[in-house]
Amino acid sequence: MHGVRRLYEQADLSTLVALDDIELTIEPGTFVSIIGPSGCGKSTLLRLVSGQERPDAGTITVCGLTPREAAEAKAFGFVPQSPALLPWLSVLGNVTLPHKVNRQRPRDKYDRGRPDLEAMLREVGLGESLHKLPAELSGGMKQRTAIVRAFGLRPDVLLLDEPFGALDEFTREALQEQLLELWEQTRATVVFVTHSISEAVRLSDKVVVMAPRPGRITDVIDIDLPRPRHQEIITSPEFHAYELTLRESLRDAFSHSEVVR
Numbered sequence: 001m002h003g004v005r006r007l008y009e010q011a012d013l014s015t016l017v018a019l020d021d022i023e024l025t026i027e028p029g030t031f032v033s034i035i036g037p038s039g040c041g042k043s044t045l046l047r048l049v050s051g052q053e054r055p056d057a058g059t060i061t062v063c064g065l066t067p068r069e070a071a072e073a074k075a076f077g078f079v080p081q082s083p084a085l086l087p088w089l090s091v092l093g094n095v096t097l098p099h100k101v102n103r104q105r106p107r108d109k110y111d112r113g114r115p116d117l118e119a120m121l122r123e124v125g126l127g128e129s130l131h132k133l134p135a136e137l138s139g140g141m142k143q144r145t146a147i148v149r150a151f152g153l154r155p156d157v158l159l160l161d162e163p164f165g166a167l168d169e170f171t172r173e174a175l176q177e178q179l180l181e182l183w184e185q186t187r188a189t190v191v192f193v194t195h196s197i198s199e200a201v202r203l204s205d206k207v208v209v210m211a212p213r214p215g216r217i218t219d220v221i222d223i224d225l226p227r228p229r230h231q232e233i234i235t236s237p238e239f240h241a242y243e244l245t246l247r248e249s250l251r252d253a254f255s256h257s258e259v260v261r
């Protein structure tokens with residue numbers, strides 16, 4: 001992303017600078033988290049990257065394509081905060097549906113062999129629940145289903161907008177572990193929005209810190225911890241040091257935010 005700016009007109013006809021002068025390069029196959037106060041433009045950034053919205057200035061390139069071209073080429077997977085599962089389909093039905101739809105597209109990359117979706121569901125602990133309907137699942141189980149559905153499509157870029165925000169701490173930690181295992185198998189490029197400092201440190205190669213009004217990047221922190229990162233890592237001194245660094249950076253992001261209209 002180069003010099004990216006996004007403006008929104010507000011109800012009182014003033015202009016809100018949702019994103020200003022965003023410079024960001026994400027290396028293919030890396031895991032990047034975005035963290036910052038509410039309203040700093042995290043979701044807006046995801047919408048621009050995925051081509052759902054266009055920037056008012058600047059350029060965005062995804063795997064050498066414009067975001068719209070990348071979306072056309074089905075480069076993206078998306079996991080929202082609350083998983084949008086079809087209520088009349090089972091866990092397995094929800095995960096396999098996109099593949100059935102994509103069978104209509106002969107030149108589609110998904111025709112080059114389908115991943116073993118049942119095995120992926122078993123891997124994240126849904127082996128007993130393959131035929132359950134979404135209404136019969138806990139929040140964590142729904143989110144596991146949504147994550148397998150997204151990874152199963154083998155996206156080049158997986159965008160996750162605070163997917164674990166509504167979950168309790170222990171479920172969250174279990175899902176972080178499963179997300180990392182799936183990611184290490186597929187090595188998609190991941191952009192992960194979170195409000196959690198420890199989650200950002202545990203998961204990421206790089207954490208992008210943002211501040212609001214105007215929405216902007218205030219810091220980029222490389223997390224140089226060994227992988228695989230199992231649960232025990234969160235008690236290590238190195239992990240705590242990164243948490244402290246990120247906390248300080250976020251404190252700055254909050255204190256420097258200003259109202260610009």
Ligand SMILES: Nc1ncnc2c1ncn2[C@@H]1O[C@H](COP(=O)(O)OP(=O)(O)OP(=O)(O)O)[C@@H](O)[C@H]1O
Nearest residue numbers: 008009010016018037038039040041042043044045
């Ligand atoms: N369609 C829109 N029209 C007008 N304003 C918008 C629109 N979408 C977002 N905004 C504003 O742009 C700013 C950035 O919003 P965005 O949702 O990207 O922030 P965020 O960092 O994802 O917030 P949160 O952490 O609360 O989800 C906010 O002030 C929001 O009110």
